[in-house]
Amino acid sequence: MPTQETQNLLQQALAHHQQGRLPEAAALYQQVLQRAPRDPDALHLFGVLMHQGGQHETGRQLVEAALKIASGRADFLSNLGQILKALGEPEEAETAYRNALSKSPGFVDALANLGALLQERGAVAEAIGFLQQAIRKEPSHANAHMNLGNAFRKDGRVEDAEVAHRQAVSLAPLSEETHANLATTLMDLDKLEEAERALKRSQLLKPALAEAVNSFGFLLFNQRHYVKPGTWFRRAILLAPGYAAPETGLAELAYFSGDLEQSLRHSENALRLAPDEPQIHLRHAIRLLAAGHLEEGWREREWRHKAPDRVRRLGLPPTWQGEPLGGKRLLVCAEEGVGDEILYASILPEIRELGAELVLECDERLLPVFRRSFPDALVHAYARAGDGFRPVQKYDWLPQDKPVDYAIDAGSLALYFRRTLADFAKTRPYLKPDPQRVIQVRDILNKTGDGLKIALAWRSRKSTAFRDVHYTALKDWLPIFALPGAQVFSIQYGENWDTEIETLKRETGHGPTILPELDLTDDFDDILALVSSVDVLICPSSTLGWIGGALGKETWLFHPRPLFVQYGADGFPGFPSIKSFAKPFEESWEQTIYQIATALRSKAAK
Template identity: 35%
Template structure:
C-alpha cells in the first residue's frame, strides 16, 4: 500500500469516527495495520480510541508503540502523556510531556498538560510558568486559561484565578468544566449567589457531572436549604457512588442538624472513598468526634488540618513535637490563624511551660503583651506571617541558634497532649491577666454608667457571611434582652459596620446600649480584656468574645447551635467554669436561647453574683 493511500484511509477512518461509525473506522485501521503493522498514525489513532473507551492499559501499549516507531512527533508524546496521567503514572506522564516540548517548545496542549500535572504534583511556580507561556501563545485557549486560574489559586492568588476563569468562560461558554471551576472559585470567595449561577450553567451543559451536583449541594448548605442539599448530594452519588465530596456534604448537613451519628457515618464514607487525599474529610470528622465526646480520636484526627492545601507553611521551624518527654528540652508553640482559637488553646500554655525546660510562644501581635504578662516564664513573640489567606507563610529564622530550640508544636495541637480526657480540664481560675492600670481605668469608666448589672455583649463574628450567619444573630433579635431593666449594656462587638446596626435600632433600645468610642474592640486586646474583666456578665455567641470571658473567669453566657465541638459531648464548656451554654437547633429561632437568658436575668437577685 502506498503512503498516500494510508493517509487517505486514515482520513476516511476519522470521518467515520466523526459520524459515529466506530466499527467502520476500526475496520479501516485494522486494514492499514494488516499491511503496515508499524504505521504510527494508525497505531496512535487506535490508542486514542481505546483511551476514549476507557481501556487505559491497551491505549498505553498502542501509544508506546507509536512513539517507538515515530519518535519525532510531539503530538504523539503529548497524547501518551495524557493517557499515562489518566493511569496515575504522573512521573511517566511528565516525562512524555517534556519529550513533546523538547520537540516543540511551543506546543500549547503539552504546555497546558504539563502545567496542570505540575499543579497536581504541587510544583506551582513551574506550573505557572508553563501555563503563562501557553496563554502567551494562545490567549483564547480556554483550557489554558482555566488551568492557569487553578495554578494561581494553588499559589494563593485567588483574585487572579477568578479573573482568568471569567476570561475562560467568556472565550468558551459551552465548556462545562470551566463553569464548574468558576463555581469553585466563587465558593472559595464565599460568593454563593455567583457560585450558584456558575454551577447551574455547568449542569445545563453536562447534567451527569457529579461534581456540579455536589457543589450545588454545598451551596444549598450555606443557604440553610438542607432538604435540597441532601437531594443534590444524593444525586451526585447516583451518578458516582464512591464520590467522597458528596459523602462529606451529607456529613455536614447531618452535623448542622444535630444528627451526629449520621454525620459520623457519612464522614467515614468520605474518608474511605478518598484514600489519596483524605485530609479535609478527616479534619471535618475530627470536629464531629469531639462534639460526640470522643476526645482522643478527635484531637488526633484534627492533625489532618496541617496537611490541607491552605495550611500554614512553617519555614525554618524546629522538628515537630510528638508528645515525647520535654525534660531538658525547649519548646516552641507556633501560632495558628484566628485570635479566638489562640485565646482558647492558651488555656493549656501553663501545662507546656511547666513541662518544658524553656518555652517560646508565638502569637497574634494583638496578644503579645497580654501573653507576656500572663505567662512570664515563657518567651513570647509576635508571629511573622506573610503570603496570603490561601497560602500563609510563617518563618522562624529569628529563633536562637545556639542553643537551638529543640521541638515545636502548633497551638491547636496542644490539647492532643495536655487535654486527652475530660479529667485533664482543670482550669478553675483565670489564665489570662489584664493590665492593672487599664483595668482600673475602665473600672472607673464603667462605674460612671450607674447602678445595675454591667453586661457586655456581642451578636456576631468579625466577618458576617451567608454561612456564618447560621451561628450568629441579628441585633434586632436582642430586643427582649435589652428590655431587662437592671443593666447597663456595653457593646463588645468587633469587626466592621456594627455601628450602623446599632444606629438602626429604635431609639428606646439604642439608648440602652453603651459604646466606648475610644475602645478599639477589634485590634486593642489589652483594652478589650480590661473592659471585660470589669463586667458582671458577658452574653455572646461562640466567638472570640466568649473565650475572652472564659479566660478571665467572668460569667459568660454563650448562645450557640447544637452540636458544639468545644463542649466535647457535655452540656458545658470543659475547662471554662464561668461559661454557661444556651443552645438551640439550627431549625429553631434565637428566641429559644434568648427567652431562657431573659428568664435567668430576671431571676437573678440584685446583689447575687451571676453564675
C-alpha cells in the first residue's frame, strides 16, 4: 500500500503534470513507482505523460499495467484508447473507449473520445450521437463541442459546425486546437478573413500545430496564392509525417500549376496515408481524368458513393455492373447537379443500342427536355427528401408491371462506356429543343436588329473565393460589348446577375442585353431555345457548356487549364462543337478575352 509520503509525492507530480511541467512530473512519478511499483494511479498517470511526450508504446505498457491492477477504471480505459489511437490502432482504441463506457456509461471523456474517433473513421451519425450525449452531461466540455463541430463538418452541416466550434472557442480560448478547427469551418463558409484571424491565434498558442500550419496553406491557396502555400504544406509534413492533408495541398498546387505528374504523386502519397477518405479519392479521380487515365479515374470517382453527403437511394433494384442489357430494363439515376445530368446523358443513346429499355430519373426542370430527347424512355422527376446534408431519394414510383432489372448512377456509366478517348467518338448531339419555342425566341432576337448574335454567361450560379478562379467578372467582357456588327445577350443564370448588368451599364454605358421574356434559370426549354437561336454561345465550364455541346451548337468555353473534362486532350472529347479558350490558373482573363474578342470580330465581319 502506498504511504502518505508517496501519496504526497503523487499529488505533487500531478500538479506539475497539469501545469505542463512534464520533466518535473516524470521525475516524481518515477520516485512514487520506486516506492510503490504497483500503484495504479502512478502507473496510469506516468503512462499518460509518456504518451503526451511522444513515447506512445511506453505509455501503453504503463497504462495496461495499471489496468491489470485496477481493471474497472473507466478513466484508465479511456486514456488507453487515446494512446492506441496515437499508435495507429483505431479498432483497438474504439474497443477501449467502449469498455470504458461499459464500466461507466456516463463517463464524459470516453463519450467525447469515442465520438471523435468514430467521426474520423466515417461513422459520422453515431459520432454525433455520442458527442451530443457528452455535451448534455457536461455542457462545458470544450473538446466535445470541438469534435461535434468536426463531425457536423464531415456530415456537410457546415453552419452547425460553425456554431459548435465557436462554442468550443468560448469554452477553451487558450486551446490552439479550438481556434484551428473553427478556422477550417470558416474557410468552408468562405469567411476567409475571420479564418485567418483564428489561424493566427492558433499559431500564437502553438506554432508547431500541424493542422493549423496545413490550414494556413489552404487559406493562402483559397486566396489564389499558388507558390506560398507550398512552404506551409511542406512544414506541416515535417511536423506530422503521417498527415495526409498537406499532401493533398501539394497535389492541388501542382495541379493548378499544370504539373499533372507531380500532382498525381502527391495525391498517391495522400491516399497511402488516408486510404479510406472519400474526398482524397475524389480529388485523385479529377487528376487522373485530367491526365487522360480514364479507366482508373472513373473507378476512383466511384468513391463519391461513400461521401457523407451522398444521396441515399431507397428501394433500388440491383446495381448494373456490365451485365448484358438486351431485353432488360435499366434505371439511370440522376446525378446531384443538372450539369452532370446533361453531361452524362450523352451516353444514353449507346445504352439504347444495346437493347435496353431505359428508365430515366432527372431534375424536374429537365423533364420536357429529356422526354423530347429520349422518347422511348420512361422519364420521371426524382423525389428528393431530407436536406442538403443528408438527401434521400425514394423509388416507390418505379413501374411494377414490368419491373426494372438494374439501376446505375448516370455518372457511373462512364466506367463502362468511356474507357478510352476513342469511345467519345460515338457521341452525337442528343438534346432536342422545343421547336415552337425556338421559333418564338428567334423572332424575339430578330426584332433586336441584324448582326452576329452572341449569348454570354460569365460565371456559374455559386460564387466563392475558391470557385471564382474558374469564372470572370462581367466587367472583364467590356471588349466585346461594343464590337461592330455584334449583339451580346445575357444567358447568365442564378441570382443578382441583373444587378451586375445594371451597374455595369450605369458605370460604362455598355453591357449585354437582357431578354425579360425568357427564364434562363429554371426553364430549360427557354435556355435550349436561346442557345439554338444565337450564332455562338460563350460560357465557362458549367451547365451551359454541356447544353451547347449536347445541341451541337458552336460554343466557346473559357476555362483555366487543366480541366478534367478534356481528359488530357486539347478540345472536349465527344463535343466537337465546343471550342476551348484556356489559360493557366495564375494568369488573368485579359488575354483570353482579347482572343475571344478578336475571334468574334472576325466572325462578325464574315
